[in-house]
Amino acid sequence: MDVLERIDEQxxxxxxxxxxxxxxxxxxxxxxSRTAEALKQCGHEFGYCNVLADAEIxxxxxxxxxxxxxxxxxxxxxxxxxxxxxxxxxxxxxxxxMIAEAVAGKA
Amino acid sequence: MSVEDDITLKLENALHPQHLDVVNESHKHNVPxxxxxxxxxxxxxxxxxxxxxxxxxxxxxKILAEELQAVIHALALHTLTPEEWAEKGVAPASPxxxxxxx
Numbered sequence: 001m002d003v004l005e006r007i008d009e010q011x012x013x014x015x016x017x018x019x020x021x022x023x024x025x026x027x028x029x030x031x032x033s034r035t036a037e038a039l040k041q042c043g044h045e046f047g048y049c050n051v052l053a054d055a056e057i058x059x060x061x062x063x064x065x066x067x068x069x070x071x072x073x074x075x076x077x078x079x080x081x082x083x084x085x086x087x088x089x090x091x092x093x094x095x096x097x098m099i100a101e102a103v104a105g106k107a
Numbered sequence: 108m109s110v111e112d113d114i115t116l117k118l119e120n121a122l123h124p125q126h127l128d129v130v131n132e133s134h135k136h137n138v139p140x141x142x143x144x145x146x147x148x149x150x151x152x153x154x155x156x157x158x159x160x161x162x163x164x165x166x167x168x169k170i171l172a173e174e175l176q177a178v179i180h181a182l183a184l185h186t187l188t189p190e191e192w193a194e195k196g197v198a199p200a201s202p203x204x205x206x207x208x209x
């Protein structure tokens with residue numbers, strides 16, 4: 001499967017998906033760590049992909065949604081942003097609401 | 108010209124910010140002394156009025172596309188309208204490094 005198709009499949013399969021450096025349990029970047037922590041605190045399961053463990057995704061994810069940096073968070077198939085946007089939405093309570101709706105829609 | 112000056116100049120020219128703070132945070136990361144790889148930008152501009160955060164970040168990513176491709180490893184962005192800035196007045200601190208260089 002083409003790498004962009006692989007990325008697309010993960011984004012579409014998971015109502016909430018994060019591409020990050022490391023894993024939610026063992027993040028290897030401060031930005032990824034904070035972002036995954038915010039997702040965890042929303043209290044729903046989410047999909048993740050460790051971009052450091054998949055060179056092809058690491059190289060190609062930036063062109064998938066025309067976004068140059070990691071982490072990247074997708075909700076309902078849409079890029080919502082990286083660390084700063086995710087945290088800002090979390091602080092405002094918008095992230096919790098968006099994730100709850102996305103997970104409910106999938107069930 | 109330093110990367111910091113380059114970022115400042117490009118953002119000033121493109122977005123005419125009321126407030127712009129470009130901070131080189133590379134020293135907090137696992138890179139050689141004097142590196143210009145990790146930056147934080149706090150920018151306040153009328154150009155952000157009515158735009159979602161994703162759209163604001165995309166504007167900056169586009170303006171700094173060359174630098175993001177070549178030299179910038181991490182770019183923390185805090186994009187505010189003048190009204191939001193008046194209300195908030197401060198940007199959050201960036202996270203510490205956890206060693207995941209690549």
